[in-house]
Amino acid sequence: MQTFFQQLINGLSLGSIYALLALGYMIVYGISKLLNFAHGDVYMLGAYWGYYTINYLHFGFITALITAMIVCGLAGVIIEAVAYRPLRNAPRVAALITAIGVSFFLENGMSYLVTSDTRNFPQVIKQKTFDLGGVMISNIQLIILVTTLILTLGLMYIINYTKTGRAMRSVSTDYDAASLMGININHTVSITFALGSALAGAAGVLIGLYYNSIDPLMGMTPGIKAFVAAVLGGIGSIPGAAVGGFLIGLLETAVQAMGFSAFRDAAVYIVLIVILLVLPGGLFGKKQVEKV
Amino acid sequence: MKKNWKYNLCWLILMVAGFYLINTLMLAGVINTFIENMLVTIGINIILAVGLNLVIGFSGQFSLGHAGFMALGAYATGIMTQTMNTAGGFYLSILVGVVISIVVALLVGIPTLRLHGDYFAIATMGAAEIIRIVINNMKITNGAAGLFNIPQFATWDVVYIFVCLTTIVTVNFIHSRDGRAVISIRENEIAAEAMGVNTTKWKLSAFVLGAATAAIAGSLYASYLQTIVPSTFGIMESINILIFVVLGGLGSITGTFVATTLLGVLDAALQSLGVLRMVFYAVALIIIMIFKPGGLFGKWEFSFKRLLTKKQDGDMKEAGKESK
Numbered sequence: 001m002q003t004f005f006q007q008l009i010n011g012l013s014l015g016s017i018y019a020l021l022a023l024g025y026m027i028v029y030g031i032s033k034l035l036n037f038a039h040g041d042v043y044m045l046g047a048y049w050g051y052y053t054i055n056y057l058h059f060g061f062i063t064a065l066i067t068a069m070i071v072c073g074l075a076g077v078i079i080e081a082v083a084y085r086p087l088r089n090a091p092r093v094a095a096l097i098t099a100i101g102v103s104f105f106l107e108n109g110m111s112y113l114v115t116s117d118t119r120n121f122p123q124v125i126k127q128k129t130f131d132l133g134g135v136m137i138s139n140i141q142l143i144i145l146v147t148t149l150i151l152t153l154g155l156m157y158i159i160n161y162t163k164t165g166r167a168m169r170s171v172s173t174d175y176d177a178a179s180l181m182g183i184n185i186n187h188t189v190s191i192t193f194a195l196g197s198a199l200a201g202a203a204g205v206l207i208g209l210y211y212n213s214i215d216p217l218m219g220m221t222p223g224i225k226a227f228v229a230a231v232l233g234g235i236g237s238i239p240g241a242a243v244g245g246f247l248i249g250l251l252e253t254a255v256q257a258m259g260f261s262a263f264r265d266a267a268v269y270i271v272l273i274v275i276l277l278v279l280p281g282g283l284f285g286k287k288q289v290e291k292v
Numbered sequence: 293m294k295k296n297w298k299y300n301l302c303w304l305i306l307m308v309a310g311f312y313l314i315n316t317l318m319l320a321g322v323i324n325t326f327i328e329n330m331l332v333t334i335g336i337n338i339i340l341a342v343g344l345n346l347v348i349g350f351s352g353q354f355s356l357g358h359a360g361f362m363a364l365g366a367y368a369t370g371i372m373t374q375t376m377n378t379a380g381g382f383y384l385s386i387l388v389g390v391v392i393s394i395v396v397a398l399l400v401g402i403p404t405l406r407l408h409g410d411y412f413a414i415a416t417m418g419a420a421e422i423i424r425i426v427i428n429n430m431k432i433t434n435g436a437a438g439l440f441n442i443p444q445f446a447t448w449d450v451v452y453i454f455v456c457l458t459t460i461v462t463v464n465f466i467h468s469r470d471g472r473a474v475i476s477i478r479e480n481e482i483a484a485e486a487m488g489v490n491t492t493k494w495k496l497s498a499f500v501l502g503a504a505t506a507a508i509a510g511s512l513y514a515s516y517l518q519t520i521v522p523s524t525f526g527i528m529e530s531i532n533i534l535i536f537v538v539l540g541g542l543g544s545i546t547g548t549f550v551a552t553t554l555l556g557v558l559d560a561a562l563q564s565l566g567v568l569r570m571v572f573y574a575v576a577l578i579i580i581m582i583f584k585p586g587g588l589f590g591k592w593e594f595s596f597k598r599l600l601t602k603k604q605d606g607d608m609k610e611a612g613k614e615s616k
Contacts, residue, residue: 094585
């Protein structure tokens with residue numbers, strides 16, 4: 001029982017990171033219908049921002065987190081404006097290839113600038129472990145969980161209760177109708193990318209703190225798993241993406257705890273394929289008729 | 293059949309001439325090992341990209357799992373030629389790889405081809421990753437260390453012949469009645485179904501044919517390089533093949549040939565730049581896609597028939613397709 005709760009906590013901490021990534025991925029996918037391969041690399045940028053500002057500018061955790069979110073948000077806006085906006089009316093595959101191109105560019109550009117060595121993330125917060133009846137939980141895990149919770153609630157607030165959020169929802173439902181209603185499409189898409197990328201940046205700083213090691217290629221697999229999480233939860237549902245992220249984290253931890261760590265990623269993909277076949281709308285997604 | 297013999301003869305002459313050109317250049321010493329290596333890599337990539345173009349460009353199913361099928365072929369050859377160290381064993385291993393690949397493609401395709409667009413892409417990518425992870429953890433495949441000292445039967449001429457063979461099979465499939473059924477699914481699935489096209493069947497056959505050619509390419513890859521590791525066949529490889537296809541133009545075999553050759557040469561030319569090479573590659577990719585979102589050739593196809601007859605009706609048809 002103790003190991004179960006221990007693994008539950010570990011799974012939830014890892015799941016928080018996936019949840020943050022999945023939320024960002026989901027809103028970007030929802031509005032641009034684009035598999036944003038560069039999302040994972042924005043997360044990597046966030047981790048490196050944390051690394052350099054904490055090490056060289058002696059930022060605290062909160063400052064590093066907030067500045068990473070701002071910088072990554074900006075990066076997201078720039079990526080969208082340069083690489084995706086010119087292709088908005090082009091075939092979807094073309095935009096997908098530029099997304100891959102951006103991802104290559106960020107990965108290799110960073111490898112070139114900072115070398116591809118794995119680095120130790122500075123321990124800006126002293127690790128303390130609390131013993132809750134045999135279950136160990138560290139303050140870093142708590143911080144990750146709380147930060148994820150706050151950011152998720154914040155995103156839900158923005159999307160459901162603000163004017164910008166309403167614009168985002170309407171653009172993701174119907175581009176043309178939204179622009180007829182006087183919504184500035186470019187502006188709204190930019191804001192969406194900024195929000196999504198900011199969440200990815202926050203996830204980057206948090207994963208640095210948790211796993212303690214970062215490298216330029218760290219974003220590739222989490223980026224894909226974030227999409228899996230978003231599909232699992234249901235594209236278009238914010239609580240769904242968060243729950244999907246937590247589930248993927250729990251699943252990975254469970255498979256690892258059972259001693260099949262080599263098959264950790266395979267388990268995620270099997271779940272994905274099964275979900276797509278059995279429940280194509282995801283756990284919380286709307287049932288929708290395929291438009292042709 | 294008979295009325296096309298002139299054009300088929302032209303293609304045959306072109307293929308034989310290409311073979312002799314490379315052979316002569318090699319004998320003359322113009323093509324050194326480095327260039328030969330580049331040519332073989334291009335050839336293998338062409339087989340892969342033509343197969344993927346059939347799946348994505350002609351049947352319209354966006355598959356991201358091509359490298360998984362390539363891995364099946366590569367490992368079939370890698371494992372079998374260790375014990376059967378003869379040319380016969382090599383060709384038998386290609387056959388076995390193709391059969392395994394077809395079976396796996398059926399297993400993957402039958403459930404997942406119901407999915408559309410990005411969901412199908414992600415599902416096939418997941419399937420390919422599962423194949424890779426299983427290979428990574430098996431005894432017979434030597435796990436993550438991979439196989440080495442695979443006997444080399446695939447020299448450049450074997451690869452050249454296989455490039456011609458797989459392309460002929462694929463192009464003939466596309467130009468047949470079945471191929472038109474496949475293309476109709478890409479254009480409009482509901483309309484195709486209403487006209488009596490069994491969409492599941494033809495989507496699946498395109499997918500399976502693509503997988504089979506990928507397995508052949510994998511076998512050649514294993515035998516030429518003599519070393520294979522599971523990490524080669526990851527998502528990046530699938531994406532690389534996808535880039536060849538999209539860059540050349542979805543639905544243009546000519547485009548696939550040109551794009552694969554161009555990128556192969558570019559890759560070899562930039563080899564000395566190290567990491568910076570991939571940065572340039574990425575920038576080139578983004579720029580080409582922004583300015584030519586339909587790929588270099590769109591749906592345009594080189595044809596001796598059009599060249600020799602110069603009839604307007606052929607051109608008109610092409611023009612109509614282009615404007616779409």
